[in-house]
Amino acid sequence: MTSILLVAEFDEQGDVTQGALQAITAAKSLSDAQVTAVVAGDASGSASSLAVDGVVTVSAIAAADNGIFEQVTADLAALVVSSSPDVVIFSKSDFGSVVGARLAFRLDAALAADCIEISGSGGSVSVTRPVYGGSALAEFEIASSPAVLTLRAGAFEPTGDTGSPSVESHDGEATVEQRALVSDTVAEAHESVRLEDADFVVSGGRGLGGPEPFSVLTDLANVLGGAVGASRAACDAGWIDHSHQVGLTGKTVSPDVYIAVAISGASQHMAGCSSSRAIVAINKDGDSNIFKEARFGVVGDWEKVLPSFLATVRDLKA
Amino acid sequence: MTLRIVVLAKQVPDPETPPSQFKIDESTNSVLPPNGVPPVVNGFDLNAVEAALQLRDAGADVEITVLSVGSEFVMDAMKKPLAMGADRLVLVDDEGLDRIDAAATVKVLAAAIEKDGPFDLILGGRQASDWDQAHVTLGLAEVLGLPLVSLVQKLELDGDSIALRRVIPDGYQVVSAPTPSVLTITNELGEPRYPNLRGIMQASRKKPEIFSLVDLGLSDSDLSPKLELKRLYVPESNRQVELIEGDDEADSGVKLALRLRKEKLI
Ligand SMILES: Cc1cc2nc3c(=O)[nH]c(=O)nc-3n(C[C@H](O)[C@H](O)[C@H](O)COP(=O)(O)OP(=O)(O)OC[C@H]3O[C@@H](n4cnc5c(N)ncnc54)[C@H](O)[C@@H]3O)c2cc1C
Numbered sequence: 001m002t003s004i005l006l007v008a009e010f011d012e013q014g015d016v017t018q019g020a021l022q023a024i025t026a027a028k029s030l031s032d033a034q035v036t037a038v039v040a041g042d043a044s045g046s047a048s049s050l051a052v053d054g055v056v057t058v059s060a061i062a063a064a065d066n067g068i069f070e071q072v073t074a075d076l077a078a079l080v081v082s083s084s085p086d087v088v089i090f091s092k093s094d095f096g097s098v099v100g101a102r103l104a105f106r107l108d109a110a111l112a113a114d115c116i117e118i119s120g121s122g123g124s125v126s127v128t129r130p131v132y133g134g135s136a137l138a139e140f141e142i143a144s145s146p147a148v149l150t151l152r153a154g155a156f157e158p159t160g161d162t163g164s165p166s167v168e169s170h171d172g173e174a175t176v177e178q179r180a181l182v183s184d185t186v187a188e189a190h191e192s193v194r195l196e197d198a199d200f201v202v203s204g205g206r207g208l209g210g211p212e213p214f215s216v217l218t219d220l221a222n223v224l225g226g227a228v229g230a231s232r233a234a235c236d237a238g239w240i241d242h243s244h245q246v247g248l249t250g251k252t253v254s255p256d257v258y259i260a261v262a263i264s265g266a267s268q269h270m271a272g273c274s275s276s277r278a279i280v281a282i283n284k285d286g287d288s289n290i291f292k293e294a295r296f297g298v299v300g301d302w303e304k305v306l307p308s309f310l311a312t313v314r315d316l317k318a
Numbered sequence: 319m320t321l322r323i324v325v326l327a328k329q330v331p332d333p334e335t336p337p338s339q340f341k342i343d344e345s346t347n348s349v350l351p352p353n354g355v356p357p358v359v360n361g362f363d364l365n366a367v368e369a370a371l372q373l374r375d376a377g378a379d380v381e382i383t384v385l386s387v388g389s390e391f392v393m394d395a396m397k398k399p400l401a402m403g404a405d406r407l408v409l410v411d412d413e414g415l416d417r418i419d420a421a422a423t424v425k426v427l428a429a430a431i432e433k434d435g436p437f438d439l440i441l442g443g444r445q446a447s448d449w450d451q452a453h454v455t456l457g458l459a460e461v462l463g464l465p466l467v468s469l470v471q472k473l474e475l476d477g478d479s480i481a482l483r484r485v486i487p488d489g490y491q492v493v494s495a496p497t498p499s500v501l502t503i504t505n506e507l508g509e510p511r512y513p514n515l516r517g518i519m520q521a522s523r524k525k526p527e528i529f530s531l532v533d534l535g536l537s538d539s540d541l542s543p544k545l546e547l548k549r550l551y552v553p554e555s556n557r558q559v560e561l562i563e564g565d566d567e568a569d570s571g572v573k574l575a576l577r578l579r580k581e582k583l584i
Contacts, residue, residue: 068491
């Protein structure tokens with residue numbers, strides 16, 4: 001048997017995240033998996049139908065924590081010590097990246113981040129993760145327990161199953177001192193369609209040459225009912241806010257259609273969009289890497305290609 | 319009082335190496351150094367050096383130490399932080415230290431900080447561009463028992479504490495951290511400055527201070543990996559692009575839209 005503690009995140013509406021549903025699929029691929037989901041106390045409602053064997057609710061995960069996950073790290077560490085799972089699984093979200101790493105180092109456990117494949121059983125877990133920005137893949141074996149893993153968004157299909165797990169609550173630990181304190185959270189206004197959830201993403205890169213062309217990309221995204229993305233080069237240049245960055249150190253998107261305009265297709269960019277159903281590239285350099293990843297492409301200057309493309313899409317959608 | 323800052327920096331293969339030059343020796347599971355492309359300091363670590371220099375620019379009395387663990391250091395690369403304006407370069411240089419995992423790296427860094435510290439601030443880049451894990455700086459905070467703030471895009475001294483902005487997926491958090499703390503710095507902070515001629519001259523005269531594992535009271539047995547690397551390889555891509563060609567570029571745009579419609583993609 002492989003006992004797995006799966007740390008499931010919920011969104012602001014209290015719905016389980018896609019990342020958590022993907023993690024369930026991943027967890028169940030381990031041999032003879034016994035999956036316990038750990039959830040925030042006040043999300044136990046939606047957790048009671050998760051396709052897992054058990055649910056443990058921990059109140060501190062939800063409690064508005066004005067530190068940076070210090071309380072929840074302490075609570076999870078205590079839970080891991082008391083339940084000694086073989087594997088602990090997180091999504092590679094902001095929360096999962098920080099808490100997964102802290103938990104592993106606190107417990108002197110093995111840690112593998114951003115896994116795209118996992119297999120094996122407790123005591124011998126194999127993982128595959130992209131390295132060197134996605135230029136290479138590395139396979140590791142972890143022979144100690146617990147193995148702490150974070151999973152890349154979109155690498156596993158979200159489970160469509162439901163279940164009726166037993167629900168238990170775990171008492172939080174004594175309140176830990178919050179040392180770095182969050183005094184305010186400022187949200188950037190985002191479009192009606194969230195980038196991560198969009199079925200169509202129109203992204204622009206350095207080849208756009210400035211901020212103005214993003215308004216054409218926005219028009220196209222609006223006609224398609226999608227969202228606007230960007231390469232890191234375009235964000236670093238200040239042409240568009242960093243919250244639009246797609247890639248290894250930006251957002252992971254998996255739309256039906258990903259339209260890359262004047263983006264070279266560096267591996268670190270593709271890391272954020274390679275699970276799109278179809279990638280469409282417009283780039284003036286026929287040798288650029290984006291054409292190795294795209295399903296459809298036009299070799300040409302975006303200034304000449306994009307206006308007629310937009311007009312035709314508009315007609316087709318009218 | 320001088321604020322002592324240590325910036326963690328790693329020597330990595332240049333991530334801008336063209337894909338055609340990126341090669342792996344599958345018999346040793348390692349990346350072959352690309353011909354004629356020298357290694358660099360990990361880009362996000364230069365953002366961390368920049369963060370430290372910005373505190374100095376804002377008037378703080380800071381001493382900036384750059385600390386790296388590895389072997390086969392290329393001084394032209396490693397001296398870049400000094401040329402940008404850092405004061406000291408400390409290298410833990412021993413055979414095989416370029417191949418240890420994150421857990422072992424944290425042990426070596428903790429020992430080096432113990433020996434060379436105490437420091438008021440420990441800064442690292444958000445992740446290294448070779449193994450892309452983002453574990454070392456986070457793990458170091460745990461091992462040293464210090465507060466941690468990741469993904470810092472802005473920082474300012476505010477009395478005895480540091481006022482920070484931390485990037486979150488759709489915005490930022492305003493955070494106050496005490497000293498000492500561990501911070502990871504992200505590229506949203508802004509481009510690292512280019513070294514000027516004076517900085518380059520000064521850096522060329524500075525000698526790195528070098529520790530061996532023995533100097534830190536460590537031996538190879540302290541550095542056994544938690545993860546065993548079984549295979550490292552370049553994935554094959556078998557995607558075949560369909561290029562759409564019209565009479566001219568504008569016509570290509572029209573035909574592309576029609577093709578996507580035919581495929582029921584739009
Ligand atoms: C550790 C690490 C993490 C990273 N994370 C990310 C990440 O999350 N996301 C990300 O995007 N990048 C990331 N990068 C950076 C990445 O390596 C590339 O540098 C970046 O993606 C390049 O952006 P770009 O394609 O817009 O620019 P470039 O590579 O400069 O490409 C511009 C393209 O525009 C084309 N072009 C120019 N003019 C025109 C025109 N008139 N018409 C049509 N095409 C034109 C050119 O042919 C070229 O292909 C990361 C790098 C590192 C080292």
